[in-house]
Amino acid sequence: MFTPVFSCYRTVQFSYEGESIVGIAEFFQHLMNGLTLGGIYALIALGYTMVYGILKFINFAHGDVLMVGAYVGLFLFDLLRGSSPLGLWTITSFFLAMIISMAFSALLGMFIERVAYKPLRKATRLAPLLSAIGVSFILSNSAAWMFGTHSRKFNYPFDNTPLHLGEVVITPHQVLILVVSLAMMIILKLFIDRTRMGKAMRATSLDQGTAMLMGINVNRIISLTFAIGSALAAVGGILIALDFKVYATMGTMTGLKAFVAAVVGGIGNISGAMFGGILLGLLETFGVAIFGIPTGLKDTIAFGVLIIILLVKPEGLFGKVEKEKV
Amino acid sequence: MFNFFLLILIYSGIYALMALGQNIITGYGGMLSLTQAGFFAIGSYATAILTTRFGWSFWGTLPVAFLLSALFGLLIGLPTLRLKGDYLAIATLGFGEIVRNVLNNWDSLTNGPMGIQKIPMPILFGYTINPYKKYAFLFMIFIFVVIAYLLFQRLARSRMGRALTAVREDEIAAQAMGINITKYKVSAFILGASVAGIAGSLQATFTLSVTPGTYTFMVSVMVLCMVVLGGMGNFKASILGAFIIQFISYFPQLTGLSGSIPAQFQQILFGLILVVMMIWRPQGILGRETRRYGSASGKSKGGAQ
Numbered sequence: 001m002f003t004p005v006f007s008c009y010r011t012v013q014f015s016y017e018g019e020s021i022v023g024i025a026e027f028f029q030h031l032m033n034g035l036t037l038g039g040i041y042a043l044i045a046l047g048y049t050m051v052y053g054i055l056k057f058i059n060f061a062h063g064d065v066l067m068v069g070a071y072v073g074l075f076l077f078d079l080l081r082g083s084s085p086l087g088l089w090t091i092t093s094f095f096l097a098m099i100i101s102m103a104f105s106a107l108l109g110m111f112i113e114r115v116a117y118k119p120l121r122k123a124t125r126l127a128p129l130l131s132a133i134g135v136s137f138i139l140s141n142s143a144a145w146m147f148g149t150h151s152r153k154f155n156y157p158f159d160n161t162p163l164h165l166g167e168v169v170i171t172p173h174q175v176l177i178l179v180v181s182l183a184m185m186i187i188l189k190l191f192i193d194r195t196r197m198g199k200a201m202r203a204t205s206l207d208q209g210t211a212m213l214m215g216i217n218v219n220r221i222i223s224l225t226f227a228i229g230s231a232l233a234a235v236g237g238i239l240i241a242l243d244f245k246v247y248a249t250m251g252t253m254t255g256l257k258a259f260v261a262a263v264v265g266g267i268g269n270i271s272g273a274m275f276g277g278i279l280l281g282l283l284e285t286f287g288v289a290i291f292g293i294p295t296g297l298k299d300t301i302a303f304g305v306l307i308i309i310l311l312v313k314p315e316g317l318f319g320k321v322e323k324e325k326v
Numbered sequence: 327m328f329n330f331f332l333l334i335l336i337y338s339g340i341y342a343l344m345a346l347g348q349n350i351i352t353g354y355g356g357m358l359s360l361t362q363a364g365f366f367a368i369g370s371y372a373t374a375i376l377t378t379r380f381g382w383s384f385w386g387t388l389p390v391a392f393l394l395s396a397l398f399g400l401l402i403g404l405p406t407l408r409l410k411g412d413y414l415a416i417a418t419l420g421f422g423e424i425v426r427n428v429l430n431n432w433d434s435l436t437n438g439p440m441g442i443q444k445i446p447m448p449i450l451f452g453y454t455i456n457p458y459k460k461y462a463f464l465f466m467i468f469i470f471v472v473i474a475y476l477l478f479q480r481l482a483r484s485r486m487g488r489a490l491t492a493v494r495e496d497e498i499a500a501q502a503m504g505i506n507i508t509k510y511k512v513s514a515f516i517l518g519a520s521v522a523g524i525a526g527s528l529q530a531t532f533t534l535s536v537t538p539g540t541y542t543f544m545v546s547v548m549v550l551c552m553v554v555l556g557g558m559g560n561f562k563a564s565i566l567g568a569f570i571i572q573f574i575s576y577f578p579q580l581t582g583l584s585g586s587i588p589a590q591f592q593q594i595l596f597g598l599i600l601v602v603m604m605i606w607r608p609q610g611i612l613g614r615e616t617r618r619y620g621s622a623s624g625k626s627k628g629g630a631q
Contacts, residue, residue, distance in 0.1 A: 058412050119605050127604045129358050129412060130554060134600025137547055137593055145590035252543065253423060259416050267411075296431035303420040310405045310413055 025167030030289045031282070036174045036243070038281020039181030043236035044258035045265070045273040046188065047229030053205040053268035054225050057125075060132040061112055062233055063255020064139035065105055067248065069234025070241040071147060073101035074154050086159050094157035098180075098238055102231040109230025110223050118219075136251075144248035151247035154238070177239045184235055185274050188228070192270060201225060205268065257284075257302040264309050266319025275317065280305065332460040334576050336532060339467035342568035343525035345552040346474050346561055347518035352550070353558035353614075354482060355514040356494030357407070361418035362549040364425040365395040365519045367541035369526025371429065374442040374536045384448035384531050388524060395523025399516040407511040410497075414515070422546055429538040441537030448531050457532045467528060471565065474521055478561050481517075482615075490514055491559075522549075544593060548575070551596045554603050557610025566612065571596070 044066060051059045080093035116135050120127040162169045192198035203211040204221045212218050240254060261280045265272025280302060287293045287301045315321050344362045351359045369391035376382040376390060402421050406413040429436045436442070448455045448466070455462045481487055489510045492500040501507055530536050548571055556567030575592045578584040603610065 056411075058415060060415075116601050116605075123604070123608060124356075125412075126352070126356055126358060126558075127608055129415060130550070131601050131604040133360070133547060133550065134597040134604070137597030137600070139597075141590040141593040141597065145588050145594070256416065256420050256423070260420075263413070263416075294431070297427065299427055300424050303417075303424055306413075306417060306420065307402075307405050310409060310417075314409045314413075 023167075026289075028168045030285050032168065032170055032174060034282035034285035035278060036177045036281070037285060038278035039178055039185075040236050040240050040243075040277075041254075041258050041261045041281050042274045042277025043181050043184055043232045043239070044254060045261040045277045046185075046270060047233045048255075048259050049262040049265070049267055049270060049273040050201075050205075050225050050229050052262070053270075054201070054208070054222060055117070055121075055128070057117075057128045058132070058259065059117075059226075059229075060129070060255075061116075061135040061139060062229065063251030063258070064136045064143075065109055065112070065230045065251070066233040066237035066240075066254060067143060067246075067251035068108060068139060068237075069101050069105040069230070070154070070237030070246045070250065071143060072104050073097045073234065073238040074152060074241060074246050076100055077157070078155070081155075081157070086157070090157040098235060101234045101238060105230040105234035105237075106227035109226040109233075113223060113226040118222075140248050140251065147248065149248060151245035151250075154241040154246055156242065173242050177242065180235065180239060184232060188232070189270070191228075197221075197224065253299060257299075260302045260306045263306060263316055266316025269316065269318045272316055272318035329460065330576075330580065332464055334572055334580070336460060336464050336467055337576075338569045338572040339464070339471050340525050340529050340532070341549060341552065341572055342471050342565045343474055343528070344522045344549045345556075345564040345568045346471075346478050347521035347525075348549045348553045349518075349558065349561055349564040350478060350481070350490075350514050351518035353553055353560065353564070354487065354490045354494065355511055357511060357515060358412060358415040359418045359515065359518065360415055360543070360546050360550070361402075361422040361425075362518075362522045363541045363543060363545035364418070364422040365398065365522035366526040366529065366545060367425050367429060367538070368395050368398060369523030370530040370536045370541070371436060371442075371526075372523070373527040373530040374445050375435065377446050377531075378442055378444060384446070384527070385450075388527050391523040391527040392520045395526075396516045396520040399519030400512065403512040403515040403519075404508075407515060408508050419543070422541075422543055426538050426541055429541070436538070439538060441535060441539075443535040445530055445534045445536070447534070457534065463532060467532075470524070470528065474524075475561055475565065482561070486510060486513065547593075547596055547600075551599050553610075555599055555610060557612040557614060559614040560610070560612050561615070563610055563612035563615075567610070 044062070047062050047065075048059065051057070051062070074097075076097035077094055080096055081090050084090060112135055116131045117128050120131055156173055158172055160171050160173050162171045192201060200211070200216045200221050201224065203214065203216055204218055208218055211221075236254075236258075237250075240250070244250070257280060258277065261276035262273045263276070264279060265274070265276030283305060284298060284301050288295055288298050293301060309316065344366060347365075348359065348362055351357050372391040372394050373384065373387040376387045377384060398421075402417050403414070406417045430439055432438070447457065450466075453462075455466055457463045489500070489505045492503065492505055493507050493510055497507055529540075552567035552571045553564050554567070555570060556563030556565070573580070574595060578587040578591070
């Protein structure tokens, strides 16, 4: 009845084989699965899109920051929780671990920017990209060296017995993923739209030179962008670790898909990245469950979406067409 | 020991072919492609499947490997290179992962994770080039590298080489000079891809077996490292880079220290090479190849005025 998407993954996606008509309950089931996956993609896509909006380059190391965040979260959670039974303390320690992991990843992101990207701001377009690939490789292989190549299970901080709402099965961890990712997105949106720092970020992404003339400390804003993006990536990493597992190369595919989500929404556009992430999550889930794409080729869906969007609407769904001036 | 040395030389040659391809894409065209491993895999599997299933000779599969890689290069290059920005990097990164995904899952054609074994040895004029006796094979690889080097060198000095350089330096100015940007970018990408297909074909016939595990992202980053380390925009430097990186990656086995050096050591080093080179010596060891038009002093005998 339940076919795991990949045998090595713990999975929340159910696919009912041999059933061609999609019932309402099943539809809602897939919707729920797609939304949780999409929420995670959206969180990670925000980091790509914010950095691209300001520096106009793809931060290839973003996916690996996510992996580091997941490892830090995993170790802290296991440490804080000790052997205490599931209850209020395990939930508290989960959130504590998440917050510390966010802070750690934020510092890591700022450090990477300072060391590997900042010296290259005036260099050729290719230089920061190559440097970013180097950083990504250093991070993922250091993790494999230090923590081993096997994947680790992220224990649930609560009893994960599925809840039955009619025929729809929802697990508590899905609720957690949805609530946390939505909360993060709302906080980010409020920060960008309502605060002075957010305004400074928007100004920097519109025009760095002018922003500097207006007295904005552009270097600080760039640091802040990396800090926020990396903190969100850490949350995304921990949430996706609840669904799948933690391993050294987990950032590559997830990062790639989140980037596709950012492109779908219009790269540089924050609301677009949120929408793109959720859309991609839904497409992946429904693509496997309803359109019958073989589960082994699930990862190709994002790639197909990327090619189609680049052919049809390269500026993304919510992106602006930028006129080029010489 | 000496045999091991020859093995490293053969691998250096195979990777040098890929590095030459990467150099025309990244060094000359200024485009970031992250999927030499993908085309490498396509070339390898083309040879492996055609020789074992359909009894083709190795030489017959070479053009197929070449054309198939070129075709896939066109399929990725055309949508992504029409646009500004670095979509090619991400599309190629995805493509590499997907090639491996498909090879792993398409059991009926590729035999899944088990791979394909018993690939026949290449025969030339009745002489079997036996990979176990490494000299003949090394000589064959050497010929391939020399041919590829000469062809690419000619290409770099042709109209196409000059057009690519112009596009890399300033797309808008190049377009204003009447250069069809997309055409040159896509052709450079296809050329780089197809030479990686050839390298894949050679790899299959050298190891006599192929498995999807060989063609990881790590291979693409290694090739990129070779080009960056040697010097972008310099074909000699790419070949030099290939030799250096291959020696680094076999360093633990060569010195018998493989027990004490962790397996990730080389990959971390490759990452460091990319970052450090970009910050302190972006032109690489040898630097970009510059050509003077006219004589060195700037005044030629009735040449360029």
